[in-house]
Amino acid sequence: MLQTVRKAASVLRLFTPQQPEWGVSEVAATLDIPKSGAHALLRTLAAEGLLQRTGTGRYRLGWTLFELSQTLLDSxxxxxxxxxxxxxxxxxxxxxxxxxxxxxxxxxxxxxxxxxxxxxxxxxxxxxxxxxxxxxxxxxxxxxxxxxxxxxxxxxxxxxxxxxxxxxxxxxxxxxxxxxxxxxxxxxxxxxxxxxxxxxxxxxxxxxxxxxxxxxxxxxxxxxxxxxxxxxxxxxxxxxxxxxxxxxxxxxxxxxxxxxxxxxxxxxxxxxx
Amino acid sequence: MLQTVRKAASVLRLFTPQQPEWGVSEVAATLDIPKSGAHALLRTLAAEGLLQRTGTGRYRLGWTLFELSQTLLDSxxxxxxxxxxxxxxxxxxxxxxxxxxxxxxxxxxxxxxxxxxxxxxxxxxxxxxxxxxxxxxxxxxxxxxxxxxxxxxxxxxxxxxxxxxxxxxxxxxxxxxxxxxxxxxxxxxxxxxxxxxxxxxxxxxxxxxxxxxxxxxxxxxxxxxxxxxxxxxxxxxxxxxxxxxxxxxxxxxxxxxxxxxxxxxxxxxxxxx
DNA sequence: CGAGGTGTTTCGGATAACCGAACACAAGAG
DNA sequence: CTCTTGTGTTCGGTTATCCGAAACACCTCG
The missing domain is CATH 3.30.450.40 (GAF domain)
Incomplete structure (x- = not known):
């Protein structure tokens, strides 16, 4: 059910304190999906603020997550x-x-x-x-x-x-x-x-x-x-x-x-x- | 690009301190999507821990967001x-x-x-x-x-x-x-x-x-x-x-x-x- | 008891996501 | 300096996936 969302969540879960930055190829290799797919995932997640792009085309977690977490704690x-x-x-x-x-x-x-x-x-x-x-x-x-x-x-x-x-x-x-x-x-x-x-x-x-x-x-x-x-x-x-x-x-x-x-x-x- | 992910993000953004709990119908009405779609979105987001189900079939933000936010702050x-x-x-x-x-x-x-x-x-x-x-x-x-x-x-x-x-x-x-x-x-x-x-x-x-x-x-x-x-x-x-x-x-x-x-x-x- | 509201399920069809390959670009080694 | 190798990015055709309406099950309330 909604495997695209599921994959997106998997991508988010990749980001850890040990490895807080990921590139397209790394994600593709780790999740065993084609590069183009990984690219699309990262790009949309970044567009939604759940990730953010660094200058070099790599990605890290986005501040929207901080916002959502605060909302969670608040509620x-x-x-x-x-x-x-x-x-x-x-x-x-x-x-x-x-x-x-x-x-x-x-x-x-x-x-x-x-x-x-x-x-x-x-x-x-x-x-x-x-x-x-x-x-x-x-x-x-x-x-x-x-x-x-x-x-x-x-x-x-x-x-x-x-x-x-x-x-x-x-x-x-x-x-x-x-x-x-x-x-x-x-x-x-x-x-x-x-x-x-x-x-x-x-x-x-x-x-x-x-x-x-x-x-x-x-x-x-x-x-x-x-x-x-x-x-x-x-x-x-x-x-x-x-x-x-x-x-x-x-x-x-x-x-x-x-x-x-x-x-x-x-x-x-x-x-x- | 990856409109499903985009919709999922929209769902997450619905949750605010003012309205921290959403049901399927509310989401469907607010985002103007069919109920079945909203249902699928909520269900998968909950399965991934980004949302959590309350006993009554309503949803609130999940602790995975807290975890991701901490990872963000840490990194x-x-x-x-x-x-x-x-x-x-x-x-x-x-x-x-x-x-x-x-x-x-x-x-x-x-x-x-x-x-x-x-x-x-x-x-x-x-x-x-x-x-x-x-x-x-x-x-x-x-x-x-x-x-x-x-x-x-x-x-x-x-x-x-x-x-x-x-x-x-x-x-x-x-x-x-x-x-x-x-x-x-x-x-x-x-x-x-x-x-x-x-x-x-x-x-x-x-x-x-x-x-x-x-x-x-x-x-x-x-x-x-x-x-x-x-x-x-x-x-x-x-x-x-x-x-x-x-x-x-x-x-x-x-x-x-x-x-x-x-x-x-x-x-x-x-x-x- | 029935009406209106939930959340949930089903299923065919159209759409959106997948995939591989080709592209542009950067860095690094020879 | 050039070639290699790695990036990230783009592009369509094919296919499976997700959409969507309607029907279902369930609960609450009048």
């Missing part, structure tokens, strides 16, 4: 609601918090605040992606997806192993996601980087859908002694963001407001004090 | 180079500075820092657009465009009048742009809002091309007494950003480095003093 209250709460979290713990969404089966980091006694986490970064099967936010986000989606994602991306603790089998993942969904939060126990743990919790919009996840990352040696307090802290923070977005945790909401197929994910209790 | 050193200099400017003057680029014939504000004794400028805002023929940054950016481009822009957007001082005729504009280009900076003397003035200067990349403009906005009653100092301040700040981007001002560059073939701009040596 989505997620970041606006989460930031102050994340700041308080960082101030209180001195650790690092992440805010992430699921895009195309991967975790996209939307915000990252670093505490003063936190260790540098190089892997994550605003605007960066990581696989979802590791990391706390990733597991939270996957846990609230229909299982068939998760399967499709896993089949596409595989279960890449980062540390000995990384989940590498579908069965492990299924069990873990089930637990995460039921308990309402996830841990990352050195699954993406040795020595790094985190606790993560889901953020819901007014319809109850999980649209993002928040996490508090701490070094392993500080994680286990404070696991309980960490958990309640991140769960509470995420709940506050959800409430800011118009979601109010009511028992009966859970049973009724499910869309279409997913009768699952139903019984997720919650002892709101 | 373009403009914002990174300009921000500290803008901060110093704001700290010194207490006024408001803007950083803007030209996109599709309009001024797109990329950054805005407000000083403590500055007045609130509602019109401008990060990610917002304004016409280019008013405002200092707009005139700077237009002044360094080929005149034919300027004409096309004016024919498309018109010369909307905001105040009695707004430029409203092509001849006025031509003269003003000529002056701006020669003197290397522009003033906005209450042309967009009564009581608001600004001085603006161009920012160049390493090839000498003007890629952005910076401005210092002040209330009219503080503008005229300090006009000279303001001018040197903004010109100097913009020059520093340009140098940060790899541009070194040489006298003879000015005469030769006009666009089109640009056989020039090559020998941009540079004995940094």
């Amino acid at each position: 989505s209250s997620l970041l606006r609601a989460a930031r102050p709460i994340m700041e308080r979290l960082v101030a209180g713990w001195g650790e690092t918090t992440h805010l992430a969404v699921l895009v195309d089966g991967q975790v996209l980091y939307v915000e990252k605040l670093q505490g003063d006694r936190a260790l540098e986490i190089v892997l994550s970064g605003v605007g960066k992606r990581l696989p979802a099967h590791c990391s706390g936010v990733g597991k939270v986000l996957l846990a609230h997806q229909p299982w068939e989606n998760v399967l499709r994602i896993v089949e596409t991306n595989g279960l890449v192993s980062f540390t000995p603790n990384t989940i590498t089998t579908v069965e492990q993942l299924r069990q873990e996601l089930e637990r995460v969904r039921q308990q309402g939060f996830a841990y990352d126990q050195e699954e993406v980087m040795v020595g790094l743990c985190c606790a993560a919790a889901p953020i819901r919009d007014e319809s109850g859908q999980v649209i993002a996840a928040m996490s508090l990352s701490v070094p392993a040696y500080r994680f286990y002694p404070n696991q309980q307090r960490l958990t309640t802290a991140i769960v509470d923070a995420a709940r506050r963001v959800s409430e800011e977005l118009g979601y109010y945790q009511e028992d009966w909401v859970w049973g009724s407001s499910r869309q279409s197929k997913s009768r699952s994910s139903g019984l997720a209790t919650s002892v709101r004090t | 373009s050193s403009l914002l990174r180079a300009a921000r500290p200099i803008m901060e110093r400017l704001v700290a010194g003057w207490g006024e408001t500075t803007h950083l803007a680029v030209l996109v599709d014939g309009q001024v797109l504000y990329v950054e805005k820092l407000q000083g403590d004794r500055a007045l609130e400028i509602v019109l401008s805002g990060v990610g917002k657009r304004l016409p280019a023929h008013c405002s200092g940054v707009g005139k700077v950016l237009l002044a360094h465009q080929p005149w034919e481009n300027v004409l096309r822009i004016v024919e498309t957007n018109g010369l909307v009048s905001f105040t009695p001082n707004t430029i409203t005729t092509v001849e006025q504009l031509r003269q003003e742009l000529e002056r701006v280009r020669q003197q290397g900076f522009a003033y906005d003397q209450e042309e967009v809002m009564v009581g608001l003035c600004c001085a603006a200067a161009p920012i160049r990349d390493e090839s000498g091309q003007v890629i952005a403009a910076m401005s210092l906005s002040v209330p009219a009653y503080r503008f005229y007494p300090n006009q000279q100092r303001l001018t040197t301040a903004i010109v100097d700040a913009a020059r520093r950003v340009s140098e940060e981007l790899g541009y070194y001002q040489e006298d003879w560059v000015w005469g030769s480095s006009r666009q089109s073939k640009s056989r020039s701009s090559g020998l941009a040596t540079s004995v940094r003093t």
Whole structure:
């Protein structure tokens, strides 16, 4: 369906911080399309402001994308609601918090605040992606997806192993996601980087859908002694963001407001004090 | 050329802070295309992550745009180079500075820092657009465009009048742009809002091309007494950003480095003093 | 219950996008 | 200086793709 648009999107996705500039031939070779086609794509994308031409006939991303992104941020209250709460979290713990969404089966980091006694986490970064099967936010986000989606994602991306603790089998993942969904939060126990743990919790919009996840990352040696307090802290923070977005945790909401197929994910209790 | 891509871009442009959510029928009616076409466009854009579906079958902008925007900001050193200099400017003057680029014939504000004794400028805002023929940054950016481009822009957007001082005729504009280009900076003397003035200067990349403009906005009653100092301040700040981007001002560059073939701009040596 | 509004699907026909090859141009090596 | 090799760009004929109207399924509301 609309393969031309699909190709155009593929072209956009080529542009990365590592290679922010592309020429016609490079694009044609990389996407395995004739040069004339690549030319047409680049030219129209540039005419629409999604790309811009440099003097030498090469292309880079255009400022229209910045504009659209601002519109997105402006219309989505997620970041606006989460930031102050994340700041308080960082101030209180001195650790690092992440805010992430699921895009195309991967975790996209939307915000990252670093505490003063936190260790540098190089892997994550605003605007960066990581696989979802590791990391706390990733597991939270996957846990609230229909299982068939998760399967499709896993089949596409595989279960890449980062540390000995990384989940590498579908069965492990299924069990873990089930637990995460039921308990309402996830841990990352050195699954993406040795020595790094985190606790993560889901953020819901007014319809109850999980649209993002928040996490508090701490070094392993500080994680286990404070696991309980960490958990309640991140769960509470995420709940506050959800409430800011118009979601109010009511028992009966859970049973009724499910869309279409997913009768699952139903019984997720919650002892709101 | 690639009208499908063009339509897809039009769809993306529909999404604004004022109306961040669109349905199939609305899109079809607004763009005057059949419903099935709009459906296909929205569906594929959503599949590519440029849009996302809400539960009710409506669409909003997708997080991929955020990702692309971050890639853009990361790969373009403009914002990174300009921000500290803008901060110093704001700290010194207490006024408001803007950083803007030209996109599709309009001024797109990329950054805005407000000083403590500055007045609130509602019109401008990060990610917002304004016409280019008013405002200092707009005139700077237009002044360094080929005149034919300027004409096309004016024919498309018109010369909307905001105040009695707004430029409203092509001849006025031509003269003003000529002056701006020669003197290397522009003033906005209450042309967009009564009581608001600004001085603006161009920012160049390493090839000498003007890629952005910076401005210092002040209330009219503080503008005229300090006009000279303001001018040197903004010109100097913009020059520093340009140098940060790899541009070194040489006298003879000015005469030769006009666009089109640009056989020039090559020998941009540079004995940094 | 029915009317009006959604989003979604279908399918033949016309259109728009593909493709290969040829062109112009730049840079670099011999 | 020339030839080579790489660019980006242009041009039509062929073909598959996308357009478009209408019919469908669904929901909300009167």
